[in-house]
Amino acid sequence: MCSGGPSAYVWGVLALADLRRQKKGRKLVQVFVTGAGNAWLPGFINGTIYQGQLKRLCLPGLNCYSCPGALGACPLGSLQSSLADPHLRISFYVLGFIFLLGGLLGRFVCGWLCPFGLFQELLHKIPVRKWKPERIPGLHRRLLWIKQAVLVVFVVLLPVFGMLVSGYGQPAFCTYICPSGTFMAGIPLMAANASYRELAGWLFAWKALILLAVIVTSLKIMRPFCRYLCPLGALYGYFNRISLYRIRVDSDSCNNCGACTRQCPMAVQVPEDGNTAECIRCGECAAVCPTGAIHCGFPRRRSSVQEDRPIA
Amino acid sequence: MDQKQSKNNEKTWRLIVLLAALTMLAAGFWRDETLFVLRRAISICLGCIGIG
Numbered sequence: 629m630c631s632g633g634p635s636a637y638v639w640g641v642l643a644l645a646d647l648r649r650q651k652k653g654r655k656l657v658q659v660f661v662t663g664a665g666n667a668w669l670p671g672f673i674n675g676t677i678y679q680g681q682l683k684r685l686c687l688p689g690l691n692c693y694s695c696p697g698a699l700g701a702c703p704l705g706s707l708q709s710s711l712a713d714p715h716l717r718i719s720f721y722v723l724g725f726i727f728l729l730g731g732l733l734g735r736f737v738c739g740w741l742c743p744f745g746l747f748q749e750l751l752h753k754i755p756v757r758k759w760k761p762e763r764i765p766g767l768h769r770r771l772l773w774i775k776q777a778v779l780v781v782f783v784v785l786l787p788v789f790g791m792l793v794s795g796y797g798q799p800a801f802c803t804y805i806c807p808s809g810t811f812m813a814g815i816p817l818m819a820a821n822a823s824y825r826e827l828a829g830w831l832f833a834w835k836a837l838i839l840l841a842v843i844v845t846s847l848k849i850m851r852p853f854c855r856y857l858c859p860l861g862a863l864y865g866y867f868n869r870i871s872l873y874r875i876r877v878d879s880d881s882c883n884n885c886g887a888c889t890r891q892c893p894m895a896v897q898v899p900e901d902g903n904t905a906e907c908i909r910c911g912e913c914a915a916v917c918p919t920g921a922i923h924c925g926f927p928r929r930r931s932s933v934q935e936d937r938p939i940a
Numbered sequence: 941m942d943q944k945q946s947k948n949n950e951k952t953w954r955l956i957v958l959l960a961a962l963t964m965l966a967a968g969f970w971r972d973e974t975l976f977v978l979r980r981a982i983s984i985c986l987g988c989i990g991i992g
Contacts, residue, residue, distance in 0.1 A: 683981040684974035693981035694989065701981040709980045710973075719976065721968025727961035731954055803987030814989040824989055832990025870954040 633682055633699065637664050641741070654740055654910060661689070662743040664699075666812070671696030675821025686725050689742030690860050692806070694813035696820065704783065704860045705802050705809075712787035712797030730867030734874065738854055738861050739908030744808040745854055749893075751846035759848045761855075762895035771856045772906065778805065779859035801859060803831070807839040850893040854908065865905030873909060873926055875902030881921035888913035888922060898922065 640660050665687045668678035677696055687700035703726055710719035729737055738745055752758075762768045782801040790797025802809055814832065818824045845852040854861050868874075877899050888898040891913060894906045898913045902922070914922040968974070 677982065677984055679982040681978070684978045686977065692985070694985040698981075701977045705985065706977045706980060710976065713976070719968060719973050720964040720971065721973035721977065724961045724964030724966075724968055727957055727964060731957040731961055799985070799987060802985055809985065809987070810990060813985065817984065817989055828990055831987075835990045867957065870950050870957060872954065 634685055637661075640664060657740050658743075658746040658749075661741045662691075662746055665689075665691050665743065666695055666697035666699070668697045668699055671698075672816055672820060675817050675819075675824070677817075686722060688729055688737045690744045690806070690808045690858065691742070692802075692809040692813040694809065694817070696813070696816050698812070704806075704863075705799055708783055708787045708799035708801060711784060712791045712799060714791055714795060717791075726863060727867075730864050730871065732872050733864075734868040734871030734903075734909060735861060735864045735905070735907060736871070736873050736909035737864050738858075739910040742854075742860075743812065744858075745851060745908070747811065748842070748846040748851045748853060751843060752850050754847055756847050758850075760895065761849060768895065774856050775858055775862040778857060779862045783859045804834070805838060805857070807835070807842045807853065810835045810839045851908075855894060855906070861908075862905075868905050868907055869903050871903075874924075875907060875909070875913070876923045877902055878921045878923070881919045882917075883919055883921075885918060887916045887918060891916045 641657055671677050675696065677694055678699055680699075682699045683693065683701050685700050686703040686706060687698070688703070690704060691698060691700065691702055693701045693705055703722055706719060706722045707726070710722060711717070761771065778801065782805060786800035787797040790800070810832075814835065818828060818832075842853045842857075849855070875898065879899075882899055884899065889896070892898060892907075893910060893912060894908055896902065896904055896907045896913075902913070909924060911924040914924040
């Protein structure tokens with residue numbers, strides 16, 4: 629299981645990601661990745677977590693390693709723990725993992741491989757009146773900076789300063805913010821294990837409030853946590869401009885109808901700048917393009933499709 | 941011309957990032973950092989539950 633598990637995971641993703649039917653393929657991949665990454669079912673019944681060797685490996689998305697079913701480790705939790713550890717200080721393994729996924733896929737991870745992204749997308753399907761913050765461009769642009777601040781303060785500075793001041797820091801993002809941890813780990817563990825319920829205090833109330841806020845805003849706004857709060861998305865976003873998996877727009881075929889930009893769940897201006905840090909490579913733009921001018925994927929050999937269109 | 945140069949820059953940076961990633965992964969495996977990740981991941985993160 630230890631050697632076969634990760635390769636089965638990768639092959640499952642590749643087999644389901646039929647890029648010709650990107651919309652259906654993406655949902656299948658999201659469900660497969662969420663299920664395969666959290667497949668240790670006894671944990672949900674007993675209120676314990678998986679403790680086998682597979683947990684040496686990081687999962688690509690925001691998948692709490694304290695989730696009762698989690699078979700792998702959360703890259704962001706591991707990064708914070710390494711920064712907070714006085715003996716290790718920096719984990720080349722975790723950084724290398726994030727760099728490798730970033731260089732190959734960019735924020736494809738957010739669009740296809742993150743369980744918490746899937747959770748928000750499903751919530752957004754509930755039919756209530758929707759709201760697009762990008763209708764107020766100034767507000768939208770300012771809100772985009774929040775996840776950068778969360779990355780710097782909660783993922784890097786607080787764990788490092790905690791370690792320098794008291795000798796051992798703590799993963800501040802996991803402790804004070806991460807709604808994925810509350811949803812995937814806190815609630816299932818408390819539901820199955822009475823001793824955790826007795827220990828819950830103001831911190832759990834605070835984190836439950838954050839989760840509730842994410843749930844409510846997800847009903848109105850597409851992926852609010854991914855857009856404005858997620859530090860892992862911010863990290864992968866740095867690689868979007870150079871990643872191998874990318875958006876390409878054929879400027880000769882594009883008729884500037886704007887359908888792609890209207891469809892984009894992350895409010896990206898696709899023809900002008902498809903590979904901005906906000907693009908999650910979901911492929912919705914390519915699916916709605918009436919002229920087939922948008923290609924979302926790995927480079928084709930000797931293709932007529934051009935790189936990103938220059939800004940008009 | 942500018943577009944071609946920016947495309948070359950992207951390729952160069954991509955190569956640098958991927959080489960850095962492989963180097964860091966190799967260093968991480970050499971230092972057995974996966975054991976550190978395992979130790980963290982197999983103890984319940986009390987912060988994630990909200991009692992840490």
